[in-house]
Amino acid sequence: MSNPISVxxxxxxxxxxxxxxxxxxxxxxxxxxxxNILKAxxxxxxxxxxxxxxxTPVADGSQIQTSAYRAIKKGIKINDIFRIVRDxxxxxxxKPIILMGYYNMIFQYGANNFLNKCKTSGVNxxxxxxxxxxxxxxxxxxxKKKSIYFIQLLSPTTTSKRLKEIIQNSHPMNYFISMLxxxxxxxxxxxxxxxxxxxxxxxxxxxxxxxxxxxxxDKTIGKLKSADGLVVGSAICKEITRSLNSRxxxxxxxxKLVRKLKNRIK
Amino acid sequence: xxxxxGVPVIDQGNxxxxxxxxxxxxxxxxxxxxxxxxxxxxFNKLKKDKKFITERDKYFKNWVGAPTRFIKLENLxxxxxxxxxxxxxxxxxxxxxxxIYNATVHxxxxxxxxxxxxxxxxGAGYAGKxxxxxxxxxxxxxxxxxxxxxxxxxxxxxKAMKKNGAEVIPVYSGxxxxxxxxxxxxxxxxxxxxxxxxxxxxTVGPAVFVRICGWSTSQISRELKVQLIxxxxxxxxxxxxYNCVGGGSSSFGFWNEFMDYDxxxxxxxxxxxxxxxxxxxxxxPLTYGSKIGILHGAAQYVNQxxxxxxxxxxxxxxxxxxxxxxxxxxxxxxxxxxxxxxxSDEEALNAYKLVTKFEDLRPSLEPSHAFFxxxxxxxxxxxxxxxxxxxxxxxxKDRGILEQRLGKKYVKSN
Numbered sequence: 001m002s003n004p005i006s007v008x009x010x011x012x013x014x015x016x017x018x019x020x021x022x023x024x025x026x027x028x029x030x031x032x033x034x035x036n037i038l039k040a041x042x043x044x045x046x047x048x049x050x051x052x053x054x055x056t057p058v059a060d061g062s063q064i065q066t067s068a069y070r071a072i073k074k075g076i077k078i079n080d081i082f083r084i085v086r087d088x089x090x091x092x093x094x095k096p097i098i099l100m101g102y103y104n105m106i107f108q109y110g111a112n113n114f115l116n117k118c119k120t121s122g123v124n125x126x127x128x129x130x131x132x133x134x135x136x137x138x139x140x141x142x143x144k145k146k147s148i149y150f151i152q153l154l155s156p157t158t159t160s161k162r163l164k165e166i167i168q169n170s171h172p173m174n175y176f177i178s179m180l181x182x183x184x185x186x187x188x189x190x191x192x193x194x195x196x197x198x199x200x201x202x203x204x205x206x207x208x209x210x211x212x213x214x215x216x217x218d219k220t221i222g223k224l225k226s227a228d229g230l231v232v233g234s235a236i237c238k239e240i241t242r243s244l245n246s247r248x249x250x251x252x253x254x255x256k257l258v259r260k261l262k263n264r265i266k
Numbered sequence: 267x268x269x270x271x272g273v274p275v276i277d278q279g280n281x282x283x284x285x286x287x288x289x290x291x292x293x294x295x296x297x298x299x300x301x302x303x304x305x306x307x308x309f310n311k312l313k314k315d316k317k318f319i320t321e322r323d324k325y326f327k328n329w330v331g332a333p334t335r336f337i338k339l340e341n342l343x344x345x346x347x348x349x350x351x352x353x354x355x356x357x358x359x360x361x362x363x364x365x366i367y368n369a370t371v372h373x374x375x376x377x378x379x380x381x382x383x384x385x386x387x388x389g390a391g392y393a394g395k396x397x398x399x400x401x402x403x404x405x406x407x408x409x410x411x412x413x414x415x416x417x418x419x420x421x422x423x424x425k426a427m428k429k430n431g432a433e434v435i436p437v438y439s440g441x442x443x444x445x446x447x448x449x450x451x452x453x454x455x456x457x458x459x460x461x462x463x464x465x466x467x468x469t470v471g472p473a474v475f476v477r478i479c480g481w482s483t484s485q486i487s488r489e490l491k492v493q494l495i496x497x498x499x500x501x502x503x504x505x506x507x508y509n510c511v512g513g514g515s516s517s518f519g520f521w522n523e524f525m526d527y528d529x530x531x532x533x534x535x536x537x538x539x540x541x542x543x544x545x546x547x548x549x550x551p552l553t554y555g556s557k558i559g560i561l562h563g564a565a566q567y568v569n570q571x572x573x574x575x576x577x578x579x580x581x582x583x584x585x586x587x588x589x590x591x592x593x594x595x596x597x598x599x600x601x602x603x604x605x606x607x608x609x610s611d612e613e614a615l616n617a618y619k620l621v622t623k624f625e626d627l628r629p630s631l632e633p634s635h636a637f638f639x640x641x642x643x644x645x646x647x648x649x650x651x652x653x654x655x656x657x658x659x660x661x662x663k664d665r666g667i668l669e670q671r672l673g674k675k676y677v678k679s680n
Contacts, residue, residue, distance in 0.1 A: 055575045056441060058452040059295040077573055103293055104560040108574035130563065135282060137661060157300040157459065175443055180297060181457045191463040 003146035005124050005149055006094035006172055009048040009228060013103055017265050018225055020044065021211055022258055023100065023233030025051040026084055027076030027161070029244060033251060034071070037240075039163065040086045042095050044262040048088075052081055052101030055194070059129045061184035063234035066241055082121040085167045089122035096120055096123035101210035111139055115146050125176060133166045141150045144171065147161065150177050154210075156189075156197055161250040164204055175231070176201055176218040184234025187215040191223035218257065231259055269601040271526045275518075275594060276477040282620055283473030284565070286600055290593035292537035293473045296565045298477065301459040306474045308379055315479060322371060329403065331367050333489035334358035336428030336497070336654075342625040342641070349506070351640070353627060354490050356516065356658045363630070363659040364516040367482040369396035369465060373404040375478070376463035383458070385409040386465040387451040389416055389512070390446030390632065391423025392659060393467030398432035408432040412452040415442040415585045422663045443577040444512075445587045448562050468513025469592035472563035474525035476593055480603045483519025489608075491523045494652075499676045503531060504651040508640035509658070511536040512549065512585050512608065514592030516658035521604065529603060535643075536595060536637045539579075540608035546582035550608040551591050552599050561590040567599075569678075582611035582667060583631035585659065609635040615671055616642060618661070622676065630659035631667065 012019040028034050038048055053068035053181060060068070075197040085097055099118065106114045106128065118126070126148060131139060133152060140150035151173040154163060156179060167174065178194045179187065194212060202210055212224055213231030224230055239257050243250040267286040270278055278626040279285045283292050292302060312318040326332045345349045356364045369386070376384050384406045388394030401408035410427055414436045417424055424608045425435050435454075440446040449465070455464040466475035469483075494501055507524065509517035517536050524532040538550030548554060551567040559568040561576055569577040569589040576602035581587040598604040609617070613662045614631055617638035621627055629637055633656060649651065661668065 015283055056445060056449050058449055058562065059456055060295075061453070072575060096306070102560070105574040107560060108557070108570070108572065130560070132292070132294060132296050132299055135292065148625070154298040155295075159300060177297060180460055182453045185457060211613075225289050242526075250403070263513040 003100070003124055003147060003149055003172070004094055005047060006090055008096050011043050012046055012229070016115050019046040019211070019214070019229035019264055020265060021047040021049055021229050021231040023049040023051060023231060023235055024073070024236055025053050025064065025071050025083040027053060027071030027074055028067040028237070028240060029070050029250065031080050031084060032075055035084050035087055036251045037254050038084070039091055039257040040251050044258045045097060046054065047096045047229070049098045049100050049233065050081065050085065052078065052099055054102040054105060057102060059182055061234055062186070063184040063237040067237040078105060082117050084210040085123055086121040096124040097122060099123050100127040101129070103128050103131040113143060115142055115148065118148055119146045125151050125173065127151045127153065129143060129153070132192060133162070133169070133202070139148045140171070149173050153177060154201055156180060163201060165205045167201070167208060170208060173211065176212050177212050178212050178214045181214055184216055185215050187220050191220060194224065195226060216261050216262060221261055230265065267597070267600050269525070272354060274527055275522065275597070276480045279473055285593050288558065288561040289566055289596040290473045290476060290541055290564045292563060293560045293565070294472050295456055298455050298459060298472070302472055302474055303583045304379065308375060309474060309478055311340040312375070312378065314416045314592060318468065318668050322374065325370050325374070326367070330360045330370060331358060332485065333493065336493035337459065339625050339627070341524060342621065345624055346641055348649070349644040349651035349653045350649065351644055352652060352654045353646070353657045354520065354654055355627065356656055357660040361392070361399050362662060363392040363396065363580055364483055364486060364519060364635050365392040365396040366400070367485050367519065367617055368467070369393065369400040370517060371482040372463065372465035373400040373406055376406055377404055378650060379463060381406070381461065381463040383407040383409065383462040383562040384465055384577065385411065385451055385454050385462055387444065387472070388412050388631070389467070390583070390659070391416065391427070391663060392422040392585060393603050394432070394434070396407050396422045397465050398427040398430035401432065401438050402430045408509070410452065411437055411446045411454065412446045413437050413441070413443040416444065416447070419667060420636040420663050421666065427578045430677065438442050443579070445579070447578060452562065468515040469594050470562055470590060471511045471519050471587045476564065480522065480594055481514050481520045483515050484522040486516065486519040487521060487523035490654070498652070500526065500531065500573070501543065504648070504649060506653045507656070508537065508653065509656045510586060510636040511538050511552070511591065511595060512588050512632065514595045516656055518592065518594050522657040523601070534598070534604035535639060535641045536604055536606040538606060538608040539581035539583055539635055540610040542582070542611045547580045547606065549579040549587050549589065551589065552595060552606040553608040564593050564649070565591050566590045566596050581633065582614060585632040588598065588636065607639055609638040613638040618668070619676065626649060627657060628661040630661045632659050634656045647677040662676045
């Protein structure tokens, strides 16, 4: 059986559009609400990234930090996150879920324990922001044994030699960071420039799915349509914050935003 | 786990930057891999380059002011009535603390790499102040990240940074102290690493920063070695080197040249910040047995909960108020080369009172932690034991806290 992540890319390709990946923080602004948000967006999102909140995030901008602190303040624990995934999968068992976080959380849980829990709760992929190549070699191997994709990050600063090495050793999906920025930064390079870099990476092995993330909003997503997949994270976290501040329902508002994103790439 | 002899400790990490196979490393976002690798190549080349060393030494001598004094604290020695008590007055250095060594070297490296901007973190404000001084000296633009809580409690250093033309960026996330300042500084570097150099203010962070800082502060022990031989004719048979440990930059530098001596001859004692007596919070991961975890790019002993969230610390001393500790110190602890203990806020204040009562020396709250343990232990030691405390910072920056906790006379009379 193929990984639902690969199925999602195939489906999007058949519809002649990039896959839409969303990122929300687990437990933002509560366990129940973050589950409801996943349910509300699953119709329009192809792959759901779920952030594991950490309190010293070195690669996240203010929007995701705000979401993460909110979730931690409400007391979210790793086991709660697995529960959210499991409950979501009862609702939509084929929708792929990727957990994204920092390595210390996995390290404290124990890598093997963590992967076992991923497997039983239905996690399909992992992005570990601060576990780069080649430090991630062993962990990626462990993921593979569990049929969980370990998603490598690639950046504009990644050298050609390194790109080749990483992609050669990568699982079917990789993540290209659009620009030099933390998550949610303002897009400081043109979509054309981003796609140029993307194509350079894609050429190395066209079979690997490459998604683009960082700084993508409903304003810019339409200009990057030719990628295999596009990730929107901070814009969604921002919408949750905005909704809470104006006493509106984040579940409905995020649902609307993701529908809008989907329409922009159709 | 074993310490090798004849190899500098900063170079004892494996190919992935791990000391003892498990401390340190490079747990960084992909974007930083290239700038870190570039910095590694540059540093590895320059630390062997005689011209560069000469340049460094010239600035250390003429600008930082090397050597800093090594003095006997006669009155304290008499009062305590045990071991001989000496101090290496590193606060003599330009700017008033050891942070100047690392700042100078980072600015020299930034110049060589063609970067025009340098960013750095700061807790007590010394790392920031020194970086702003060095940046000004070498014509670099400077951005300093500092927790909002620290900005409020270390105003003299904030003013100095601004006077030197640095932009001080307050950090409001998390506990608003050093840990958040380092995170925010790293985030800034992630977004600006093409134009900006980063200076990590202590022997923490990704491996290369640990190495650069340790290499820079080792100036302290190079000087001390010469000074000891001048005073005693040789390295004393019973020598004890006390130093406070926050991130661990001054203590590592204070010990480095003595690494290969038997610990029965030259003992290293690191004093962490135990926090307020009545509080459970502390900044002493080595003393209180914190578990190994990953913070700011490196594996180290770090205060954290069972899920791996980094815990808030508490200490009267902003410079020691950090939940983690240098991988170098984790390595020195596990190889048993150094011994670690903690002093509370109150004990540090008492030591400050005692030192300033007897001597014309004004250690900041950070070294006051080391003074407390050293003076307590010196009492029980023989007269031929030489106790040296690194007075690595000046208390000028702590006036506000000292006035509040001890009253005006401890500020005015000193």
